[in-house]
Amino acid sequence: MSIVSEAPLLEMREITKTFPGVRALDGVSFNLRAGELHALVGENGAGKSTLMKVLGGVYPHGTYGGEIFVDGKEHRFGGVREAEAAGIAVIFQELSLVREMSVGENIFLGREPRRFGIIRREELYSRAARLLENLHLAVDPHTPISELGIGQQQLVEIAKALSQEARILVLDEPTAALADAEVETLFRILTDLRARGVGMIYISHKLDEVFRMSDRITVLRDGRTVGTDETSELDERRVIARMVGREVGDIFPQADHQRGQVVFEARGVTVEDPNARDKLLVDRVSFAVRAGEVLGVAGLMGAGRSDLLMAIFGAHAGRMSGEVFIDGQTARIVRPSDAIRHGLGFVTEDRKRFGLVLDQTILNNMTLAGLNKLSGRFITDEDAEAVAGERAMSDLRVKANSTLTVAGTLSGGNQQKVVLAKWLLTNPRVLFLDEPTRGIDVGAKQEIYREINRLAREGLAIVLVSSELPEVLGLSDRVLVLHEGRVTGEFTRADATPEKVMACATGHAQERAA
Amino acid sequence: MSRLDNEPLINRPVATADVAPPSAVVEEATAGAPQVRIGRFQIPTASLRAYTMLFALVLIWLFFQWATIDERHPYGLFLGAVNFSKLLQQMAVTGVLATGMLMVIVAGQIDLSVGAVVGLAGGVAAMTQGYGLVPSLGAAILIGLLIGAVQGSLVAYANIPAFIVTLGGLLAWRGVILGLTKGATIPVELPVFKSLGRDFVAPVIGIALGVVAIAAIAWLSIRRNQARRRHNLAAAGAGVTALRIILPALLIIGFVLLMNSQGGVPVPVIVLLAVAIVGAFLTQRTTFGRYLYAIGGNPDAARLSGIGLRKHILAAFCVMGVVAGIASLLHTARVGSATPDAGNLMELDAIAACVIGGTSLMGGRGTVFGAVVGALIMASLDNGMSLLDVQSYIQNIVKGAVLVTAVGFDMLGRRRG
Numbered sequence: 001m002s003i004v005s006e007a008p009l010l011e012m013r014e015i016t017k018t019f020p021g022v023r024a025l026d027g028v029s030f031n032l033r034a035g036e037l038h039a040l041v042g043e044n045g046a047g048k049s050t051l052m053k054v055l056g057g058v059y060p061h062g063t064y065g066g067e068i069f070v071d072g073k074e075h076r077f078g079g080v081r082e083a084e085a086a087g088i089a090v091i092f093q094e095l096s097l098v099r100e101m102s103v104g105e106n107i108f109l110g111r112e113p114r115r116f117g118i119i120r121r122e123e124l125y126s127r128a129a130r131l132l133e134n135l136h137l138a139v140d141p142h143t144p145i146s147e148l149g150i151g152q153q154q155l156v157e158i159a160k161a162l163s164q165e166a167r168i169l170v171l172d173e174p175t176a177a178l179a180d181a182e183v184e185t186l187f188r189i190l191t192d193l194r195a196r197g198v199g200m201i202y203i204s205h206k207l208d209e210v211f212r213m214s215d216r217i218t219v220l221r222d223g224r225t226v227g228t229d230e231t232s233e234l235d236e237r238r239v240i241a242r243m244v245g246r247e248v249g250d251i252f253p254q255a256d257h258q259r260g261q262v263v264f265e266a267r268g269v270t271v272e273d274p275n276a277r278d279k280l281l282v283d284r285v286s287f288a289v290r291a292g293e294v295l296g297v298a299g300l301m302g303a304g305r306s307d308l309l310m311a312i313f314g315a316h317a318g319r320m321s322g323e324v325f326i327d328g329q330t331a332r333i334v335r336p337s338d339a340i341r342h343g344l345g346f347v348t349e350d351r352k353r354f355g356l357v358l359d360q361t362i363l364n365n366m367t368l369a370g371l372n373k374l375s376g377r378f379i380t381d382e383d384a385e386a387v388a389g390e391r392a393m394s395d396l397r398v399k400a401n402s403t404l405t406v407a408g409t410l411s412g413g414n415q416q417k418v419v420l421a422k423w424l425l426t427n428p429r430v431l432f433l434d435e436p437t438r439g440i441d442v443g444a445k446q447e448i449y450r451e452i453n454r455l456a457r458e459g460l461a462i463v464l465v466s467s468e469l470p471e472v473l474g475l476s477d478r479v480l481v482l483h484e485g486r487v488t489g490e491f492t493r494a495d496a497t498p499e500k501v502m503a504c505a506t507g508h509a510q511e512r513a514a
Numbered sequence: 515m516s517r518l519d520n521e522p523l524i525n526r527p528v529a530t531a532d533v534a535p536p537s538a539v540v541e542e543a544t545a546g547a548p549q550v551r552i553g554r555f556q557i558p559t560a561s562l563r564a565y566t567m568l569f570a571l572v573l574i575w576l577f578f579q580w581a582t583i584d585e586r587h588p589y590g591l592f593l594g595a596v597n598f599s600k601l602l603q604q605m606a607v608t609g610v611l612a613t614g615m616l617m618v619i620v621a622g623q624i625d626l627s628v629g630a631v632v633g634l635a636g637g638v639a640a641m642t643q644g645y646g647l648v649p650s651l652g653a654a655i656l657i658g659l660l661i662g663a664v665q666g667s668l669v670a671y672a673n674i675p676a677f678i679v680t681l682g683g684l685l686a687w688r689g690v691i692l693g694l695t696k697g698a699t700i701p702v703e704l705p706v707f708k709s710l711g712r713d714f715v716a717p718v719i720g721i722a723l724g725v726v727a728i729a730a731i732a733w734l735s736i737r738r739n740q741a742r743r744r745h746n747l748a749a750a751g752a753g754v755t756a757l758r759i760i761l762p763a764l765l766i767i768g769f770v771l772l773m774n775s776q777g778g779v780p781v782p783v784i785v786l787l788a789v790a791i792v793g794a795f796l797t798q799r800t801t802f803g804r805y806l807y808a809i810g811g812n813p814d815a816a817r818l819s820g821i822g823l824r825k826h827i828l829a830a831f832c833v834m835g836v837v838a839g840i841a842s843l844l845h846t847a848r849v850g851s852a853t854p855d856a857g858n859l860m861e862l863d864a865i866a867a868c869v870i871g872g873t874s875l876m877g878g879r880g881t882v883f884g885a886v887v888g889a890l891i892m893a894s895l896d897n898g899m900s901l902l903d904v905q906s907y908i909q910n911i912v913k914g915a916v917l918v919t920a921v922g923f924d925m926l927g928r929r930r931g
Contacts, residue, residue, distance in 0.1 A: 313818070315817065315818050335817075335820075335822075336817060336818050336819065336820045337820035337821070337822060339820070340819075340820040341820075346818065348818065353812070353814050353815070354814050354815055354818045355815055355818075356812065356815055357807070357808050357811035357812040357815055357816070357878065358811070358812065359807075359811045359878050359879055360807060360808070360811055360878075364804065364807070364808075368804070368808055368815075368816070368819045368821075369819035369820055371801050371804060371805075372801060375801060377801070378800050378801060378802065379799055379800055379801075380799055380800060380801055380804060382799070383741045383742060383744075383745050383747065384745075386742075386745065386747055387745045387746075387747065390747070422819070426820075
């Protein structure tokens, strides 16, 4: 099926990378042969992206431990340029193309063929045309990137990598944004590259693709290698077991929530991709939450979980259809202020972008969404704000000098508590929590967990989106699993096992419990 | 059902958070020095720049005082009652405009048209003097409001960048003035109108206003302490409270006495103080002000918190328009006539005043107090250099250098902090 030479093209030995408070990679070893497509799989946060950033020179030598060999020769990359010079090209999920420039200009950006400093446009475009032809890509190199679909852009990225004579190509979730036909084109090109001896590292959550395309599979978990095996010796079940094989410890304070009436219900929510009309980010998703209940929403990246919540909250750029009911009454939510008026709160995934005004004080951030409830309609009531702020500070144990501390100087965990406080001060009845513990340390995580349980006990209906399976399983009364925008599984707490949930999340199985 | 309209001013990628890469990166737990402590006093970082500028202002004053010493003025001329009164009158128009500009900039916008609006509104006021005082003054303010509403709507609802809308306004309104006045200069004839720019309030009234101000400060501080105690919040002790009342009181008394020795507090200065107090109240004590800071600081977070971006941006432009109308009256009255090129380049003075006073052009940061101090610094440089007979081309160079240096220091401090 492919030419696989035995001498490793790339070898990474005992790679260790730590961030303050977290060991992201813990002695990971990995190798890649020429002409091999080697899949790298694992849960979100397992360390895949970090490993590839080490390889691509994003984290320069000295900031990580371990050694990297290319063709048996040790390399110490000081930056992305040096890694590229060694023949390594990483294609990240966020494409790094300049939208206003043409395909050809993008391929040779920073390396334009020139004479006396003047760009030789004819040579640039003829070389670009040859590259594209090599990839069987029917795109005129003069076309601006902005006119290409996301799939073609991805292929241009690959052309760019090949123009640098890359021999090691890293593809990070290359099919996440592609339509089926585009996926086929991509796979044809990858097969072609394999025949030419290019080694590829393929990161994907989609196990069917992994099994179809890869020669070997390495599973990472919590920053360690769980195992590397020939794809032919593995099956999806075993890979899933390796991905999740971790004890759900007792860090989750067990709580029996008294469930009340259905407070919130969404029916047939569908969200279009604002960048591609024909692609659905969320496809006819329905769910209901009762007072005092925690509904976990599991799924891998790109499954549409955040899109679902954003759209319901009236904050999604894509067109949405479907119905939302609050206490059985239809609620028309066009913008976030409508959602807040209906008693919805939303702790977003990206707290720096959507959660906080970083320049402002803790107090101003906490009272931002509920200001008109705390104060008069126009003139603010400083004392009422101060009282509410002080109480939230101590309730949520925000660690800061005072409520007048600027939010941007806080640690991730404390920032998250401020965002949570902001929504609690709107007196919500339904709370959306999107990755509430992302990027915060273990201690703060536990405090957030305790808070989630407390809020559920007090009768809030909570929708919890998390990429960390133990978190979803440990906190939720019910679990909804999304895969590519659709509901592929629904479990009660008792039924939900990591294996079953992961099988649904990877599109491997469909399950609906009563 | 729910489609998010393109809100103005956000040139960021759309909300498909699911596609974002997982950040395994745990942010550093910064210890965080949110406030600067000087002795027992905590100064919020936000106002630090304004205090730095206050210090710079005092240095500038002392320098000019020293530089203007001669035989007839053994202690210097600059801070004498005569010149100080003139200095304040010179800064009034810029100070008023800077107050409005501050709100626009805090919301992440800009208004380049205010100079032209000052010219147009002043021209209209002068032309409508025949209908009486109130219609004439009202017309200027109404014109300002209308222009603010038009420009604000284009920015907020048609998503045209404020820079472009108001650059267009700068050209267009100047054209309207020329069309209306046919290039003629129209003298101000109504005595009350004229007095807005030149007269002084009677010394007795100055004293009365001073007393009212001191009483208001005392009452507000005491009431505030009571309210805080009622809510079980830490309230200031008696000593600090006394200091908080006595210090401003001394400043007010000194100021009124100094002005009264020269005929009284100038009317434009009273107008400036009134505008600045209203502006400070709007920005600090209302939901409107709070939302402006949030919108300028992080529009995405503001919108997700349920804040209507469009209406608040429109409102900021409307306030700016009214303020420009008021400024046009002061300016026209001071000059004594409406001229076609009145207000030229005033928008830049107002923006410079805001920036020198610690306002971030990126939005989200700045105070009215800082903007007024900034205007005072600009006016002091103008006035002081004129006293020293510095040639006007050098004055421009110095002012430009001061502007860039002020921001340079700020960036330096921010990087370290």
